[in-house]
Amino acid sequence: MRVRSRLPFALLPGLPGCTGRQSVLDTAGTDAHTLLTMFWVMLAGLVVIWVAVNGMMLVFRHLSPRRHDEALARKMIVGGGIMLPTVVISALLAWGLSVMPDQRAPGDGLRVEVIGEQWWWRVHYWPEGAEAPVVSANEGRLPGGLRTEFDLHSDKVIHSFWVPALGGKMDMFPGRRTMMSLHPDEAGVFRGQCAEFCGASHALMAFETVTMPPEDFAAWLEHEAGPAVPPEGEVAERGAVVFAEQGCGACHAVRGTAAQGQVGPDLTHVGSRHSLGAGILEPTVENFAAWIDHTGDLKPEVEMPAYDDLPGDDLTALATFLMGLK
Known part of the structure; x- marks a missing residue:
């Protein structure tokens, strides 16, 4: 069996990595689905360019290896090597820019402030009209079916907030606030991660994101705002x-x-x-x-x-x- 014929089988062990609670290919939110669609469309555009350019090379080097008319050669170079990639990439860019503003759309009332620390996450929930936040850490909880706005900043160094199954990533800077929003569609527990190298424990700066029905989230937030119940025993x-x-x-x-x-x-x-x-x-x-x-x-x-x-x-x-x- 030739090496090329074995290649698809060699890739099979990696397929389970395409699913799971920290996979961009296993989406659970509107924004993540938009980004995944963008990935497939851009991949299709890449394939079109690759097939066109390599197809011309195949034709002129192997299927018809003779001296060609200079005018034809110029048309192939300009049309297939310049015009086609320019048109495809420009169309992809225009379409991509048209859908990206959705990732920064205003929320439906709840605002979550996240501060990147060394190496953990300070989380403040600001319900609409609240004068003080509900304070938590190292975990995010979101109401499903609603868009939640995130107010992101950092204490000392640059971090990046990312929940792959729910949406894109956003950098967090000291002294500057950045904004993004997420619209989860499914209930579940999804893993988030700092996506910007930030120091010795960068790889250990993760967090869980729990999405739940709005009524369950409201009950959780009310409990989270309350004092601790002393453990018994x-x-x-x-x-x-x-x-x-x-x-x-x-x-x-x-x-x-x-x-x-x-x-x-x-x-x-x-x-x-x-x-x-x-x-x-x-x-x-x-x-x-x-x-x-x-x-x-x-x-x-x-x-x-x-x-x-x-x-x-x-x-x-x-x-x-x-x-x-x-």
Whole structure:
């Protein structure tokens, strides 16, 4: 079997990568579908140009390898090598520019402010008419069937906000605000990622995006705006004491308690999120303990120090407390 005949079979193992919750080819939003359509149309235009140019080379070099009339040669070069690519590319450009403004259309009331930090995401929800935001971190929740506007900026370096299954990406700059919007069509949990190299833990700066029916989102947002419900149980209660004794409240906020820190992520409902450490761990007691004990090992150059001197019982109690904040 020749190499070329085996090539399609060699590509088969890569096909599963075309689907999933972080695939641009497995769309769950209006904007992502528009971008995917744009990709296929531009790919078709590329094929037209490729076939035309290489077709002429095939004809004149292999099928008719003789000296040709100079006038014919000029027509082929100008028509097939210049005019055809120019017309096709210009048409694709005009069409692409006509659909791109939809990616920046105003939202239907909800505005989500996202700030890129080192290396995590600060998330503020601004419902229409709200005087203060609902604060969260490292996760986005969106009402399905509605367009949500995103207000994006960064703390220190350039980041890029991207949820491939829902839409395009948008860079985030220190001292400057950029805007985009997303219109999810399907309910689900989709993975987002920083798409701009931003430092040692760039690859570990992810987030989950949860889309849900509007009524479910409204109920979630009301709960998210409320204070933390203290976890029950002796171990969790001991964990709350450890949280206070270790000064965690100087960096983290837990609404309804004395912890009002603004340096790190808000932990009011951290146990209800779909991931820990900005998308790198599942939220379990064991992973909370590992994160607290080995923070810098799990996410290099993160600003949070590791509390590797905590006794084992206190570490477990603190992790149990955090996991119970829902």
